Amino acid sequence: MSRLHIFNAGPGVLPGEVTDSAAEAVRGFAGTGMSLLTVSHRSKEWGEVMEETLCLWRELMDLPEEYSVVLVGGGASLQFLLVAMNLLERRAGYLDTGVWAHKALVEARGIGNAYAVASSEDRGYTYIPKGYDIPSDLDYFHVTSCNTVYGTQLQGDMACPVPLVADMSSDILSRRIEVERYAVIYGGAQKNAGTAGVSFAIVRRDVLGRVSRHIPTLLDYRTYIGHGSMFNTPPVFPIFVMNRTLRWLKSIGGVDAVEKVNRRKAAALYAALDSSRVFRPKAAVEDRSMMNVTFEMAPGYERLEEDFIRYARERDIVGIKGHRFAGGFRASLYNACTEQDVAALAEAIKLFDKVNR
Numbered sequence: 082m083s084r085l086h087i088f089n090a091g092p093g094v095l096p097g098e099v100t101d102s103a104a105e106a107v108r109g110f111a112g113t114g115m116s117l118l119t120v121s122h123r124s125k126e127w128g129e130v131m132e133e134t135l136c137l138w139r140e141l142m143d144l145p146e147e148y149s150v151v152l153v154g155g156g157a158s159l160q161f162l163l164v165a166m167n168l169l170e171r172r173a174g175y176l177d178t179g180v181w182a183h184k185a186l187v188e189a190r191g192i193g194n195a196y197a198v199a200s201s202e203d204r205g206y207t208y209i210p211k212g213y214d215i216p217s218d219l220d221y222f223h224v225t226s227c228n229t230v231y232g233t234q235l236q237g238d239m240a241c242p243v244p245l246v247a248d249m250s251s252d253i254l255s256r257r258i259e260v261e262r263y264a265v266i267y268g269g270a271q272k273n274a275g276t277a278g279v280s281f282a283i284v285r286r287d288v289l290g291r292v293s294r295h296i297p298t299l300l301d302y303r304t305y306i307g308h309g310s311m312f313n314t315p316p317v318f319p320i321f322v323m324n325r326t327l328r329w330l331k332s333i334g335g336v337d338a339v340e341k342v343n344r345r346k347a348a349a350l351y352a353a354l355d356s357s358r359v360f361r362p363k364a365a366v367e368d369r370s371m372m373n374v375t376f377e378m379a380p381g382y383e384r385l386e387e388d389f390i391r392y393a394r395e396r397d398i399v400g401i402k403g404h405r406f407a408g409g410f411r412a413s414l415y416n417a418c419t420e421q422d423v424a425a426l427a428e429a430i431k432l433f434d435k436v437n438r
């Protein structure tokens with residue numbers, strides 16, 4: 082379709098074969114003679130898509146039996162609420178590492194007693210707090226594994242004395258994780274798992290049913306688990322896109338294969354930034370994100386910011402403007418962003434640096 086190098090933060094870029102397959106299903110779905118947009122969600126054909134999608138999650142993430150995958154209409158922001166509704170009884174702790182982490186905490190505060198165990202707000206969220214204690218009486222501890230806005234990422238899966246809940250919106254399926262370390266993993270689909278309109282949660286079932294509040298039907302994870310995420314009409318289009326995105330990931334070798342490529346992509350881009358004089362990366366070196374690379378003009382070169390956006394655009398590079406809260410630049414290197422895309426951006430950085438230093 083396009084030769085653009087797309088670095089959008091979300092919705093993120095999708096493989097061409099995924100968008101093609103979605104377009105085709107809108108015209109006619111699985112030999113039903115109907116569009117995907119009008120077919121019954123109780124039809125056999127749709128049931129197969131749904132079942133395959135849940136199986137692909139299980140397979141790609143190597144999920145142990147005691148975990149269930151649920152698909153919930155809405156975004157990660159709705160999961161902020163579901164997590165607290167389903168798990169918060171006495172007290173929950175949050176790691177405050179940025180905009181999304183903070184929003185998750187605010188949402189939990191509307192439900193009960195939740196607080197920030199540690200924060201990196203003091204230095205503009207450019208690092209991940211370390212050396213804090215997690216009290217053992219928490220119902221759960223919440224982390225944002227990848228801070229999409231600020232370009233920091235937890236390196237690896239932490240040991241946690243209480244159930245660990247992670248918002249993995251921007252790094253889900255980008256690297257192998259030790260699922261057993263988490264009680265709940267959730268996120269919006271539109272970064273690495275499809276398009277907007279659906280969110281996922283991977284829930285260890287034993288953490289449910291421990292709270293005393295009444296949970297409204299559609300905010301209760303058990304409703305989704307009990308009905309294969311089809312208690313009511315599911316968002317069929319984004320789930321279909323998710324299905325094709327997961328199929329694509331499987332076809333290229335799954336999470337381990339894509340992780341290798343993702344590591345090479347991030348290394349190439351950080352290398353270009355580290356060797357430039359005009360640009361500088363923003364996140365603390367040890368906390369750098371593999372998915373969302375944030376950078377800015379180095380001191381003395383600030384006036385060139387708009388110039389570089391234009392320079393990149395001339396080279397078909399789009400989506401590199403930083404989040405409005407963070408400024409500067411951000412390149413999101415999600416699974417469907419290729420090594421060629423990253424090479425084009427790294428080259429643009431090198432050339433722009435050479436001309437302007």
Ligand SMILES: *Cc1c(COP(=O)(O)O)cnc(C)c1O
Pocket residue numbers: 091155156157158159181225227228229248249250251268269270272
């Ligand atoms: C994008 C994002 C969100 C918000 O997702 P919505 O689906 O728009 O609600 C939350 N957390 C993280 C880490 C994100 O990257």
